[in-house]
Amino acid sequence: MTLNHKIVIDTDPGQDDAVAILLALASPEIEVLGITAVAGNVPLALTETNARKICELAGRGDLKVFAGAQRPLVRPLVTAEYVHGKTGLDGPELPEPSMPLQTTHAVDFLIETLMREDVGSITICALGPLTNIALALIREPDIAPRIRQIVLMGGGFFEGGNVTPAAEFNIYVDPHAAKAVYEAGVPIVMMPLDVTHKVLTTAKRVEAFRALGTKTGSATAALLDFFERFDEEKYGTDGGPLHDPCVVAYLLKPDLFDGRECNVEVETMSELTMGMTVIDWWGVTDRPRNALVMRTVDHDGFFELLTERLAVLP
Numbered sequence: 001m002t003l004n005h006k007i008v009i010d011t012d013p014g015q016d017d018a019v020a021i022l023l024a025l026a027s028p029e030i031e032v033l034g035i036t037a038v039a040g041n042v043p044l045a046l047t048e049t050n051a052r053k054i055c056e057l058a059g060r061g062d063l064k065v066f067a068g069a070q071r072p073l074v075r076p077l078v079t080a081e082y083v084h085g086k087t088g089l090d091g092p093e094l095p096e097p098s099m100p101l102q103t104t105h106a107v108d109f110l111i112e113t114l115m116r117e118d119v120g121s122i123t124i125c126a127l128g129p130l131t132n133i134a135l136a137l138i139r140e141p142d143i144a145p146r147i148r149q150i151v152l153m154g155g156g157f158f159e160g161g162n163v164t165p166a167a168e169f170n171i172y173v174d175p176h177a178a179k180a181v182y183e184a185g186v187p188i189v190m191m192p193l194d195v196t197h198k199v200l201t202t203a204k205r206v207e208a209f210r211a212l213g214t215k216t217g218s219a220t221a222a223l224l225d226f227f228e229r230f231d232e233e234k235y236g237t238d239g240g241p242l243h244d245p246c247v248v249a250y251l252l253k254p255d256l257f258d259g260r261e262c263n264v265e266v267e268t269m270s271e272l273t274m275g276m277t278v279i280d281w282w283g284v285t286d287r288p289r290n291a292l293v294m295r296t297v298d299h300d301g302f303f304e305l306l307t308e309r310l311a312v313l314p
């Protein structure tokens with residue numbers, strides 16, 4: 001397979017982030033230039049540690065992990081230990097990382113990388129609150145035309161919200177950052193709850209990871225066994241939505257997904273609908289279509305890809 005994507009993963013691990021990172025590291029079409037951690041599911045000290053734990057699980061202690069924003073641009077940090085556990089990566093017992101945390105700040109790394117690499121060659125995979133990416137765009141607006149695309153997990157419309165009736169967690173935590181990103185003029189591919197709620201970690205699918213018989217397979221099954229319990233209880237489903245790997249799966253097999261170019265605006269004024277992504281799905285306004293919004297997915301094909309790829313990791 002040929003190298004098609006040079007990416008930076010911005011993330012708040014998080015069990016589903018972990019699976020997304022593993023999928024990227026298992027795929028020869030993707031070169032991960034660095035992983036930037038942001039506060040979200042759990043505080044930054046844990047998300048950066050978790051990112052390093054996942055790299056070492058995949059045998060990639062050579063990768064560069066950077067710590068970024070400790071809190072959103074304006075609002076206080078809201079975390080989600082109730083979903084991810086107190087470590088943010090509850091489920092398997094993963095050893096403390098021995099690989100170093102980079103001393104460069106994540107935002108500096110994003111800017112330096114985008115200013116150095118060829119124009120249009122870098123994809124940002126955003127799996128958490130968009131604070132780091134917004135800070136980079138605000139600090140150095142010249143990076144915007146240099147970004148190939150931002151593929152992000154966040155928002156929702158037909159599915160409503162998962163942290164308030166109106167808002168999805170990543171956008172809700174830092175709505176001001178999300179607004180800045182959606183208004184930056186960078187090509188965006190959006191994986192909202194409308195599509196991620198269609199990729200459920202059913203018992204059969206989790207068992208397929210465990211049956212790989214590898215460290216990664218059993219760790220992935222343990223991560224999902226823990227992660228899914230909250231959403232199974234909430235939605236009464238067999239399995240929970242596996243949000244973040246949709247971002248990486250899109251890079252590998254875009255035809256798994258279907259959606260349309262829409263205008264997306266982010267609410268930052270009303271407490272009632274703070275962080276809501278208002279998606280003009282029916283094109284009733286003449287506002288710019290600033291995102292390719294995904295709404296359907298071949299969920300069997302998604303899990304086939306995920307299981308097949310993770311099989312190559314130790």
Ligand code: RIB
Pocket residue numbers: 012014015016017040041127128129153162168169170243244
């Ligand atoms: O709403 C789901 C998103 O919030 C996922 O990225 C999950 O990891 C959490 O960050």
Ligand code: CA
Pocket residue numbers: 011012013014016017041127128244
């Ligand atoms: Ca995440």
